Amino acid sequence: MSTEALAPFEVRSSLDHCIKCTVCESSCPVAAVTPLFPGPKTVGPQAERFRAGDHSPDLSVDYCSGCGICTRVCPQGVRIAEINSRARAEMKVERGIPMRDQILARPGYMGKAGRPVAPLFNWALANPVVRLLGERIVGVHRKAPVPLAASRSFSYWAGRRRRFLAPRRVVYFHGCSTQHFEPEVGKKVVAVLEHNGFQVLIPKQDCCGLPLQSNGIFGAARRYVERLATQLSVPGTEGLPVIASSTSCGLMLKKEALEILGVEDGHLAEISKRTYDLFEFLLELHERGELRTDFQPVPLTVAYHAPCQQQNQLIGKPALDLLRLVPALRLVEMDRLCCGIAGTYGTKREKYDIAMRVGEPLFADIKTASPDLVACDSETCRWQIAKATGVTAVHPLEVLYRAYGGS
């Protein structure tokens, strides 16, 4: 398939390429575990011919997790997942968006609300009674992985540190998770980039709108991503590479905002072309001989899982390629498609069991490998994997950071 983003009507027209070979259906991790989802071909190129934009005929497309594997495996280039995401949004506009999805779709609100009272907030999220109420009242499964609020945001840290000046500069797109839940990841990203001689510009930035998009709330998602595009291109950053450490948010900028949301903002299209996944950027540096390889031994066994949204960028598994350079590191590649969580999908009461069944083969492989750590580029996948396996899950950057001597 082509890696160029398509115009919205081209996404729909790509259904013309479907020859009903069913490769997508046999690769779909959700259809494999539940009859509630009839499969990506069925709700995608097949059902799309029955959609005329006036009134949504759909129900089951809601069970698509949006992992995007169907689009990736399609030998004919049908944008199956994109067609399905748009159909799901149409359906939700018509049938109403539950309050639960409105909340899940705005992680920034939760992060901001939790920060001032982080200990209490985090205690509540770990409390079974609170969680049971949350399931009953809101619809978030009581066992679903949820992140803990950080008491200081990443931007708080970034605004107070001494500036590192260098001729080579990059813009860092850290995403909501780094901002509100895992500021340590962001600090290490900055450290690794600076170690390699880059000045890291961190403009004020808000949510990219991905959770809104995956929950079918397209109007707000478009506003969010357009706002982000403006924020990331503050004067003085023209043409600089934009580095995303959250792989799903990076994909949003690179492709999904254009293909799924149909954002026609020229600004966004321009930024999209110079957005890199963190490890994609680092591997390119290495291929040009510009990455420092003063690695120290990291005597750990690390199981690496490439998340769907990273795989959908069609850049291979750059983290795996780079971490192989680290001495003494025993890296085990997990050859499974999906952990099941798919952003907020697996946290929902009615989908939690499905998500756990989807992830089961991965969890089993991880347990077999009995690693010290799991490395995975996507935050929600890390939370899901850690919760399901009990193994600590980190961004692969953290392993690289250790190799550079960080602790």
Place this chain on the structure above:
Amino acid sequence: MALSQIETDLLVIGGGSTGAGVAWDAALRGLHVTLVDRGDLATGTTGRFHGLLHSGGRYVVKDPSSARECASENLILRRVAADCIEDTGGLFVTTPVDDPAYADRFVEGCGAADIPVEEITVGAALAREPRLNPRISRAFVVPDASIDAWKTVWACVRGATARGAKVLPYHQVMSLTMTADAVTGAYLRDARSGEQLRVRARCTVNAAGAWSRRVAELAGCEVGVVPGKGIMIAMNHRVVNTVVNRCTMPGDGDIIVPIRTVSVIGTTDIPVSDPDHIDPTREEIAEMMEAGEALVPGFSQGRALRVWAGARPLFPKTTGKQVSDTREVTRSHSVLDHEALDGVGNFLTITGGKFTTFRLMAKDALDLAARKLDLSAECTTATVPLPDSESKRFYWIGARQEEMEHEAPDDPLICECELVSRGDLQAALARRSDWQLDDLRRALRIGMGPCQGGFCAFRVAATLHRDGQYDRLAANHALGAFVEERWKGVKLISWGDQLRQTRLDQWIFQGILDVEHLPK
């Protein structure tokens, strides 16, 4: 062996929209009707049109009387045949290749023909149909719609049958029986069993459309119908959800009709001598694909699913002139009383016309037949809704998808393209006992989607065999014939995506099933 005999008031020859409409009208007037066709119903011109329910807009300048007929029939059919109609609305747009002066004549013509027309801005037209050519200069909204020909014909036939009509598909008229000055009925032959049948009728209506010359000749009468060949191409999905027309004098490839899951571009108009031999040519196909670009840029890059041709029954009202350009022949219809014209009583021909005016054609034919039969009952087809249209709710494209969402998950899809489940198939099988595989296609749309039968044909054949409809050899034969028939409409447009599909289908039918060498 004694010949089976049928006594009837009215024998209708031709099971297209006209014949079915005549049967429905006659049954409502209390007549006993017998409707016959040499093949299945709606397999001639009716089953081969683009699906446009005209607002009349197309003819306002060129053929105003036909435009007026279309306008009033459009309103009537919306009331009585709602279940067969999708209210897509229509747009007439002035593209860069069209004469900009035509638009004002068009608006004037709409006014004269009582067609509601509203000019909208180019921006509004593009918002409604994003794939329209952004370089159009004017856009007009008219009440065009799309109409399912098969559904309409079956609704007429179901209504007529419920009032005692006898419907005989696959019965060819071998000869008309006559006294010295009148037709008294016909000898029929059942194309499937070979059995002969005699029908005695008080009056006979020739509704054979483009074939009406042949039927009339059986009574020694002449009907100067000129078959006008038009080709159509169905595209794999709906590139527009509104009927779009170029705002210009009617020409080739200037309409795109969203009908069911596809969009059909049409059409051409070439006089032919034999309505049974009207294969599309590669040149015509290339011209049609190119013509689509004026309305929808990128049209020719889309996936063409199938191409076919239909034969319009054009009837020049000025007789004796050689017809060289069938575009110049009126789209209005004529009822020919062969008693007045040829001295042959109780025999009339209804020809010319269009699908949109089929009800009016039937009414006009029946009004004459009623006089001959001394019947006073008036036509009620303008007010009595067809079966399943009683609620006056229009058909909706999403209906099958929505229905599937509520079907039991253990009712698997037989036809994935057109969403026909095993339950749907079995319900159809229970309705009628003599289905041919290809009849099921028209009834359920099996084999009409992107894979053109690649995945469903063998499933249907197997189901028919399992249910005892076909023995092993008959199932093999039916499968082979079906695949062959589908191939006819695909071979001329096999490029790009459809060629890939065809290859996959061939691997299934030749590689896995070896249909050509199955014992038949």
